[in-house]
Amino acid sequence: xxxxxxxxxxxxxxxxxxxxxxxxxxxxxxxxxxxxxxxxxxxxxxxxxxxxxxxxxxxxxxxxxxxxxxxxxxxxxxxxxxxxxxxxxxxxxxxxxxxxxxxxxxxxxxxxxxxxxxxxxxxxxxxxxxxxxxxxxxxxxxxxxxxxxxxxxxxxxxxxxxxxxxxxxxxxxxxxxxxxxxxxxxxxxxxxxxxxxxxxxxxxxxxxxxxxxxxxxxxxxxxxxxxxxxxxxxxxxxxxxxxxxxxxxxxxxxxxxxxxxxxxxxxxxxxxxxxxxxxxxxxxxxxxxxxxxxxxxxxxxxxxxxxxxxxxxxxxx
Amino acid sequence: xxxxxxxxxxxxxxxxxxxxxxxxxxxxxxxxxxxxxxxxxxxxxxxxxxxxxxxxxxxxxxxxxxxxxxxxxxxxxxxxxxxxxxxxxxxxxxxxxxxxxxxxxxxxxxxxxxxxxxxxxxxxxxxxxxxxxxxxxxxxxxxxxxxxxxxxxxxxxxxxxxxxxxxxxxxxxxxxxxxxxxxxxxxxxxxxxxxxxxxxxxxxxxxxxxxxxxxxxxxxxxxxxxxxxxxxxxxxxxxxxxxxxxxxxxxxxxxxxxxxxxxxxxxxxxxxxxxxxxxxxxxxxxxxxxxxxxxxxxxxxxxxxxxxxxxxxxxxx
Numbered sequence: 019x020x021x022x023x024x025x026x027x028x029x030x031x032x033x034x035x036x037x038x039x040x041x042x043x044x045x046x047x048x049x050x051x052x053x054x055x056x057x058x059x060x061x062x063x064x065x066x067x068x069x070x071x072x073x074x075x076x077x078x079x080x081x082x083x084x085x086x087x088x089x090x091x092x093x094x095x096x097x098x099x100x101x102x103x104x105x106x107x108x109x110x111x112x113x114x115x116x117x118x119x120x121x122x123x124x125x126x127x128x129x130x131x132x133x134x135x136x137x138x139x140x141x142x143x144x145x146x147x148x149x150x151x152x153x154x155x156x157x158x159x160x161x162x163x164x165x166x167x168x169x170x171x172x173x174x175x176x177x178x179x180x181x182x183x184x185x186x187x188x189x190x191x192x193x194x195x196x197x198x199x200x201x202x203x204x205x206x207x208x209x210x211x212x213x214x215x216x217x218x219x220x221x222x223x224x225x226x227x228x229x230x231x232x233x234x235x236x237x238x239x240x241x242x243x244x245x246x247x248x249x250x251x252x253x254x255x256x257x258x259x260x261x262x263x264x265x266x267x268x269x270x271x272x273x274x275x276x277x278x279x280x281x282x283x284x285x286x287x288x289x290x291x292x293x294x295x296x297x298x299x300x301x302x303x304x305x306x307x308x309x310x311x312x313x314x315x316x317x318x319x320x321x322x323x324x325x326x327x328x329x330x331x332x333x334x335x
Numbered sequence: 336x337x338x339x340x341x342x343x344x345x346x347x348x349x350x351x352x353x354x355x356x357x358x359x360x361x362x363x364x365x366x367x368x369x370x371x372x373x374x375x376x377x378x379x380x381x382x383x384x385x386x387x388x389x390x391x392x393x394x395x396x397x398x399x400x401x402x403x404x405x406x407x408x409x410x411x412x413x414x415x416x417x418x419x420x421x422x423x424x425x426x427x428x429x430x431x432x433x434x435x436x437x438x439x440x441x442x443x444x445x446x447x448x449x450x451x452x453x454x455x456x457x458x459x460x461x462x463x464x465x466x467x468x469x470x471x472x473x474x475x476x477x478x479x480x481x482x483x484x485x486x487x488x489x490x491x492x493x494x495x496x497x498x499x500x501x502x503x504x505x506x507x508x509x510x511x512x513x514x515x516x517x518x519x520x521x522x523x524x525x526x527x528x529x530x531x532x533x534x535x536x537x538x539x540x541x542x543x544x545x546x547x548x549x550x551x552x553x554x555x556x557x558x559x560x561x562x563x564x565x566x567x568x569x570x571x572x573x574x575x576x577x578x579x580x581x582x583x584x585x586x587x588x589x590x591x592x593x594x595x596x597x598x599x600x601x602x603x604x605x606x607x608x609x610x611x612x613x614x615x616x617x618x619x620x621x622x623x624x625x626x627x628x629x630x631x632x633x634x635x636x637x638x639x640x641x642x643x644x645x646x647x648x649x650x651x652x
Contacts, residue, residue, distance in 0.1 A: 064588075105569070113569035113593065115545065167594075228432065243587065252422070252430035261591050265584035270560065271381075274578050274599040276430065277484075282591035 020335065021070045021130035022315045026063045029319045031312065034070075037126055037134045044087055044137050046077035046094070050309070051128040052153040053322040053330045055182065055238055056261065057121075061319065064263045065122065072127030072332075073120045076143055076152035084137055093155040095139040095288055096120040112285050129315060131334055141288045144296050150309070153331060154302040155291050157183060160259075161190040162294070163286030168232060168255050171195035176230040178221070178246055179237035180207040182329050183259060185305060187236055188216045193299040196232070201225065204326055210304045225249055228276075234259055240266045243280075252276040257283050305329045337652065338387045338447035339632045343380045346636045348629065351387075354443055354451045361404055361454050363394035363411070367626070368445040369470040370639040370647045372499065372555055373578065374438075378636065381580045382439065389444030389649075390437045393460055393469035401454055410472040412456040412605055413437040429602050446632060448651055458605045461613050467626070470648060471619045472608050474500060477576075478507040479611070480603030485549060485572050488512035493547040495538070495563055496554035497524040499646050500576060502622060504553050505533045510616040513549070518542065521643055527621045542566055545593075551576055557583045560597075569593040574600050622646045 021034040039045050052074035060067040073096040079087040098118045099111025106114050120135065121127020143152045161183065164170070170191050177188045180202025188200045188211050200211045201221040208218040225245055231254045235246040238260040246256045247268065256273075258280055273280065294300040309331040310318035322330040338351040356362050369391035377384040390413040396404040415435045416428025423431050437452065438444020460469045478500065481487070487508050494505045497519020505517045505528050517528045518538040525535040542562055548571045552563040555577040563573045564585065573590075575597055590597065611617040626648040627635035639647040 110570070163594075253427070258587055258591050261588045263588070264586075266587045267582035267584050269581075270575055270583045270599070271578045271580070273597075274575050275601055277480075277599045277601055279599070280590075280597040282587070282594045282596070284592055284594055 019131035020312050021126070022072065022312070023069070024061055024071050025068045026066070027061065029061065029316045031315050034130065036132055039081055039134060041083065042136055042138070043134045044079045044082040044140060045132055045134050046092060047080045047132055048075055048077045048128050048130060048334050049091070049149045050153050051075040051332045052157070053318060053332070054157065058319070058323060059261070059263050060122070062263060067122070070126040070130050071121045072129035072133075073122060074153050074156040075128035075133070076149045076155075077128070077133065079140070080132065082137060087137065087140065091143040091149065091152070092140045093143055093152055093288060093292070094120065094135040094141070095285075096122070096156060097285060098125055098136060098139065129312065129332055131312065141292060144292065147292070147295050150306060150331060151295060151302050154186070154305075154329075155288055155295060158186055158190065158291035158294060158300055159286040159288045160284065161187040161286070162290045163283050164234065164257050164259070165190065165194050165290065166286065167281050167283055168257065170232060173197065173232055174199070174230050175232040175234065176201060176249055177234045177236055178242055178249070179235070179260070180204050180211065181236065181238060182305060183238075184236035185211055186300065186302075187234055187259065189214055189300045190294065191234075192216055193294055199230070206326075207328065213304070214301055228252070230254065232257070236260055238262065243268050247273050247278060250276070250278050252278070254278055256280045259283050306331060309333055311335050336448035337629050338443070339389065339629070340386070341378060341388050342385045343383070344378065346378065346633045348632050351447065353449055356398055356451060358400065359453055359455070360451045361396045361399040361457060362449055362451050363409060364397045364449055365392055365394045365445050365447060365651050366408070366466045367470050368392040368649045369474070370635060370649070371474065375636070375640055376578070376580050377439070379580060384439070387443040387447050388438045389446035389450075390439060391470050391473040392445035392450070393466045393472075394445070394450065396457070397449065399454060404454065404457065408460040408466065408469070409457045410460055410469055410605060410609070411437065411452040411458070412602075413439070413473060414602060415442055415453055415456065446629070446649055448629065458609060461609065464609070464612050467623060467648060468612060468619050471503070471622075471646070472605055472612060475503055475507065475608035475611060475617055476603040476605045477601065478504040478603070479607045480600050481551065481574050481576070482507065482511050482607065483603065484598050484600055485574065487549060490514065490549055491516070491547050492549040492551065493518060493566055494551045494553060495559055495566070496552070496577070497521050497528065498553065498555060499622060500555075501553035502528055503617065503619075504551055504576065506531055506617045507611060508551075509533055510611055516547070524643075524645065530621070531618055545569070547571065549574070553577055555579065560585050564590050564595060567593070567595050569595070571595055573597045576600050623648060626650055628652050
């Protein structure tokens, strides 16, 4: 099969053997996969990654011991947990210390014709969600994690960053009853949010200070967290959603003086994400910048790296 | 009267007029006051402070419209709130945006023969608490703030830093039922905690990772927060208790991947602090390094700056 091979700075498409099917696993034919900012960070050397990346995908089960899955369109949770430790017993396999992570930590990812995942990680994709949109289930789930961490209903929430994740988070928070203000630098991206009914503000040099009880940093930049802390009211909550490679300088004094709570937020449950995409409350069609065939993954990464470009998809040939 | 005058780098004792007594305020004769790390930071230029510092004190009311206070020994809350805004109405005057702060922001502090505070800020000191120990009510209250922010009873908690605040925090958490592990670098300071029944560990280069559900950073150093994040288990809580002047570099990736909650923690309520000192559950006698008369404040600051020295007190002449 064809598979992307990524090593710091280099993206190649290679011929590779089919991934082995272990007991309890399904083999999945990739239908479409999305390039995420994490993939771009992997290329820059984050986690010293070497292998096949890709953790946002929609696929079709081609082989599986439980034959009811065969032929079904699926999305898949990306953390492969041990199933036995205390974390797993508390249904927090996403934090299992023994886990591997699809396309990120020691498990080959979805930028290939086939991938494997434990059957327990699979979620059927409802017929009404097109395959290209189903690729967004994973990042929408990551946005939904915020809902499990902080009560947003009826509250003012600022989202910093109008990139892929910021646009999803703004929609997810709005769908859960928050009054969302999206701050971004890109007119076209803010227009997408505006059409989804979100109040948008062009982020200039001066952002409002001490203004919001909830602030989400989805800037993906080292300065984002400092801005988020400054925008948060005393005793408010800042959600840290962008992983930035390396050290981030923050001014802890205002966070301490104002007793702000900073919450790290990562992967989320797939169920609410699938519901939101099915209901149309989160719209992703306008976020797809371009689709490339898998064998042009190098070009696809280049496009995804281009400033201002939203989601780039890969499709199986 | 005599009053300390502090401006970046310089500590002088000057003659100054008695502070004016506004309606609703009490004039207080300082009996003893403590030099806190914040005072040392003020000297280094934090807040561009210029004036009389000092916010940890025990005093005696010398003048007050409500005559019942006159002659009473008091401690005083340091935030002077407006009393009218939404924060004040929610009894969170500590976060009032219009507040001044005793010895820190636009209200002359306790390193003087007399100071003033609103009557509402005063707390009588129980007879059984010696004046020198009552100086610790304010920092013990700051330690108690953690108890209002996170449930500690029955849980393992690591405290990083065996300085003044770390020793108080360790005792306060223990008094509230946490299983406390204090990590520090100073044998004599750890011995103080050890005698208070706290499990102490000499912090070498290698600290335990992913080990504690609650970690308090009381190191006062720029590296403390990174260590605290590394020591915290996934979904655990890091309490940020040390304000460090300037930017602190942190590695946000582990905080996000492990979904850690970081909580800024500042001033606390005085009532539980007074109870803890009265009951003997928090012991401070061994933490007093030396007492200087007010007119030797320069020497007192020098001593307080000396590596390894705990609490230095000032006394009225």
